[in-house]
Amino acid sequence: MKDITVEELIGSNEFIPVDVRSPIEHKEASIPGSVNIPLFSDEERREIGILYKKSGEMAARWRAMEVVSPKLPDILGQFRNLAETGATPVVHCWRGGMRSKAVATFLEYSGCESIRLSGGYRAFREYILEEIPMLLPKKAVIIHGMTGTGKTDILHELQAKGYPVLDLEQMANHRGSLFGMIGTGDGYNQKTFDALLFKRLNEMKGAPYFIMEAESKRIGRAVQPDSMLDRKKDAIHLFVHSSIEKRVERIMAEYVIPYQGQGWFREEVLDKIRKIEKRLKNVPLAEELEQAVLGENYPEVIRILLIHYYDPRYTHALGEYEAKFIEIDGDHDSGAASLIEEHLPKAVRAGKAM
Template sequence: MVQSITIEEFLKLSDKLPVLDARAPKEYAVGRIPVAQSFPIFSDEERATVGTAYKQQGHDPAVLIGLDLFGPKMSEFVKQANKLAPEKEVLVHCWRGGMRSGAMAWLLDFSGFKVYLLQGGYKAYRQYIHQQFERPYKLLILSGFTGSGKTDLLPYLPEQHQQVIDLEGLASHKGSAFGSIGMAAQPSTEHFENLLGTELLKLDSTKPIWLEDESISIGRAQMPKPLFDQMQQSPVIVLQVPQKLRVQKLAEEYCRTDKAILTTAILKIKKRLGGLATKEALEAIETGDMEKMVEIALSYYDKAYTFELAKKQHVLQLELQSINPEENAAKVLAFAKQHQLI
C-alpha cells in the first residue's frame, strides 16, 4: 500500500523507518534529508537523457525512455530495499513527489512493501527547513577573540541541561583562513541548512539555545539570513581571555599542523596582513615559531572581531583567566544566570 503523507508526518516516521531518496546521485550529493539513503531510480547520465528528451520531444517520449531505463533495474531495486528495510516498510521521496518516487513507490508496493510517499518531495522538505529559520528563538551567543576556547566549552553546556547547536561542527569549518585545518570536507550551503534545520527541530524554541558567534559565512557555507539576523539582535557573552593564553593555545594546536597548510592559510590573508607581516609569519612557520606566527595572525583577526562586535546590540563581557573548557562553561552559565539570561 502506498500512502501519501505530509513533511511533518514523514519526518516523524523517519526516526524509525528507512528513507529512500530516489533522486540522482548529484542531487543527493548537493543536499538531502540527513537520514536519507541514496536510492536513485536513474544515474546522473540517465537523468540527463530523460530530461533532454522531455525538453526536446515532450512528456510521453520521455516517459517511455524512462521506463526503458527503469525496467531492467527493478528486481535489483527490490533486492536492495529488502536489505535496507527487512520489515518491508519504507519512506520514499524524489524532488517534487512526481514520477521518480511514484515509480519507485509503485514497484515496492507491488513487491509487498508498505510505502509512505512524501507529498511535494524534497522541495517540500526544503520549504519546511526554511520555515524553521523564520521562527523566533531565544538565542544566547557565545563570543570572544580567536583562541578564547568558545568551541571547546560548548560540549559542557548540555551536561548542565542547556540547548546547544555547534554551527562550526555542522559547517565542518572554524570560520577563518585556518578554519578548514583538521576538519572534514564542508557540506554545501544547502546541506548545511538541512543539518541546521534538523538541529533546530530537535530543540524547544521557548527555551534558550546557545550558539557560537559567527560571520554569515562559515567557510563556504552560508548562514540562513533570518537566523543570522536573530543572532545579531540576541544577547552576546564575550569571553575575555588574556592574549598570552590564546596565543599559547593556538600555537599548541598548530604545532601539529603541516607547514604547507599553515603557509596557505597565511597567504589567504596576505592583503590584510600586509607584505612585511606576511613575510614574518611565513618565516615563523618555517622556523617552527608558532607563537610568533599566531601573534601576527591575531593582529588581523582581533581587529576584524572588534569591528564585528561593535555591530552587536546587547554585549556582556566575561573576564576569564584560564582556557579550561569545563571551568569556563560553569562560569558562563553562572554569568548568564546572574544576568537573567537563563
C-alpha cells in the same frame, strides 16, 4: 500506495526518508538522516536529461526504463533490507514526481509497503524555511571571544550537559575563518545548513533560550537566517578571555598538529597566508609570516596572525554590540563552560523572556 506529509514524516520516529534521486542531487540537498537509493547514477541522469531535451519525453522515458529495469531487484532489495531493520521507508525525489511514483509502484507490485513523501524534497525545504523562525527561541545567549579562546569546545561541553546549544560552525562544516575548511573538506551549502539548523531547533523545541557562538552573518558557504541575527539585539553576551599562549596552544591542537605531516598542509597554509597579506599591507610582516610558514614554525605563524590580523578585526566587530558583557576567564582551572553555567541562571532571570 500511500502519501504522507512532511509534518507526518518529521513527527514520527517510525519513518526513514529514502531519496531515489541521483547521488549528486542527494549530496547537494537532502533530508537529514535520509538514505540514498538512486534510480539513476549521475551519468545516467545526465544522459536521460540530454535525451529529453533533444528527442522529447517519450524517448527519455523509454531510455529510463531500459536503464532501471536491470537494477530493480537490487533497488527493491535495499528497500526490503531497510524495512527489516524496523524502520518504515518513505520514498521521495525532488518534488514527488515520476521517480518516486515509479519506485512506490514497484514496491507495491512486489508486495512491500509503499509510502511516498507528498511534494518530495521541495516540500520539505519549503516547510523548514517557514518553521525555523517560529522554532527559534526568543532569547539568545551569545558567547564571544578572540580566536583560539575555546568557544567551540565550550559549546560542545554545554551541549553534552543538555543545554540548548546551536553549533552553527558544525552545521556549516566550516570554522568561520579563512582557515575554516582545513581538515573539514568542503563547507556545507545553504540547503544542508538550513536542514541541520531545523533538525537541531526541532530537538530543542520548547527551550526558552539558546546558546551560540558570536558569528558573522556568513559562515563558509552558508548564511544565518535574519530571525537569528535579530536575536542578537537583546541577547545576553558573555566574553571569554584567554592568554595568547593558551590560544596558540589550542589553535595548534586543532588546526596544525592533526595535519602538518601531510604533504598538502604547508602549501595550503601558505596560500591562505598570501591572501591575508594583501589585507595586512605590511611588507616586513608579510615576509616574516612567509618565512615562518616555510620554516614550519606554526606557533609563530599563529601568534603573528592573532596579534596583527584576527584580534584587530574581532575588536572592530565588537563595536556593533552595545550590551554589557559578562566576563569569563577562559584559562581558569575549573573550565570556562563551568563558569558560564554559574552565570546562566542569573542571565535567565535578567533576560525575563527566557
